[in-house]
Amino acid sequence: MRPETLLLRRSDVAGLLSLEQCIDAVEEVFRLQGQGKVPLPGILGVKGTNGGGLHVKAGLLTHNKNYIVAKLNTNFPNNRARSDLPTIQGLIVICDADNGFPLAVFDSIDITIKRTAAASAVAAKYLARKDSCVATICGCGEQGRAQLRAVHLVLPLTKIYAFDVDERAAMNLRNELSPELNIDIEPVRDAASAIQKSDVCITCTTANEFFVGKDDVRSGTFVAAVGADDMHKQEIEPALIASAKVVADSLEQSCAIGDTHHAIAQGLMQKSDVYAELSEIIAGHKPGRTSDDEIIVFDSTGVAIEDAVASAVVYEKARAGGIGSYFDFAA
Numbered sequence: 174m175r176p177e178t179l180l181l182r183r184s185d186v187a188g189l190l191s192l193e194q195c196i197d198a199v200e201e202v203f204r205l206q207g208q209g210k211v212p213l214p215g216i217l218g219v220k221g222t223n224g225g226g227l228h229v230k231a232g233l234l235t236h237n238k239n240y241i242v243a244k245l246n247t248n249f250p251n252n253r254a255r256s257d258l259p260t261i262q263g264l265i266v267i268c269d270a271d272n273g274f275p276l277a278v279f280d281s282i283d284i285t286i287k288r289t290a291a292a293s294a295v296a297a298k299y300l301a302r303k304d305s306c307v308a309t310i311c312g313c314g315e316q317g318r319a320q321l322r323a324v325h326l327v328l329p330l331t332k333i334y335a336f337d338v339d340e341r342a343a344m345n346l347r348n349e350l351s352p353e354l355n356i357d358i359e360p361v362r363d364a365a366s367a368i369q370k371s372d373v374c375i376t377c378t379t380a381n382e383f384f385v386g387k388d389d390v391r392s393g394t395f396v397a398a399v400g401a402d403d404m405h406k407q408e409i410e411p412a413l414i415a416s417a418k419v420v421a422d423s424l425e426q427s428c429a430i431g432d433t434h435h436a437i438a439q440g441l442m443q444k445s446d447v448y449a450e451l452s453e454i455i456a457g458h459k460p461g462r463t464s465d466d467e468i469i470v471f472d473s474t475g476v477a478i479e480d481a482v483a484s485a486v487v488y489e490k491a492r493a494g495g496i497g498s499y500f501d502f503a504a
Contacts, residue, residue, distance in 0.1 A: 181279035207456025225249030
């Protein structure tokens with residue numbers, strides 16, 4: 174019988190991948206990368222119209238799996254207002270690494286949201302102070318919700334400040350997540366004053382100019398800088414990046430498209446000043462936090478191995494559970 178390709182809807186993907194599973198999978202794949210068991214991923218970006226574009230991230234999994242995984246995501250920040258469509262849309266394609274057959278095609282949005290949040294949670298586990306209980310979330314959309322849910326699983330959070338340029342978004346996040354997580358969530362209009370009172374700051378916006386300044390962050394703070402995933406986006410003041418201990422999800426990507434890239438472009442630091450990649454810390458090659466006073470910035474640009482390992486979990490659970498439908502593209 175000729176093989177067919179598994180097709181999954183977004184609702185299928187959401188039901189197959191929990192945040193807990195995603196965090197475990199992302200931590201393990203970073204450990205494998207740090208051990209040299211996962212090849213370096215690839216990325217390609219193409220600009221579109223209306224301020225948007227498409228990027229392709231591809232990774233290879235060969236440790237107990239044998240998949241080539243590619244994610245094709247579009248990112249159009251003005252979509253909600255212009256088209257009533259999500260900012261991020263796209264597809265995951267999983268191929269057999271031995272023969273190239275397309276094993277599965279499915280929606281990428283839930284994968285992207287959860288693996289991004291999972292990476293922040295893994296970084297917080299290794300880089301935040303263990304007693305961190307107050308956090309500020311900047312950006313109160315779907316990614317902001319996922320970030321809080323994920324980081325709440327690894328840190329003893331008891332107080333959240335929620336900031337968004339759209340005050341209604343911060344209120345909606347409070348109304349939804351405060352009872353769900355049993356945490357006091359306070360919408361704020363002034364991000365700087367909230368960050369100054371926080372142990373953790375998470376930024377997941379589409380900003381093109383920094384709004385987290387060096388003077389806003391007190392000693393011992395862990396910053397997860399998530400929103401800057403192309404060279405035009407920026408959330409963190411370059412002087413803060415240059416003065417902090419910077420840990421990258423990918424050194425090459427952070428220096429090319431992350432917040433670190435802006436500090437390098439201004440001559441405030443060099444690529445060699447980045448302390449480590451997260452994989453090096455998880456694999457035990459470098460220590461993470463070494464004092465309670467360190468300010469540590471996790472520059473998260475989103476790497477293909479995160480997509481690949483999360484997608485593999487979804488594919489294998491779908492196959493085992495008989496979920497989805499099959500299609501013969503070669504017919």
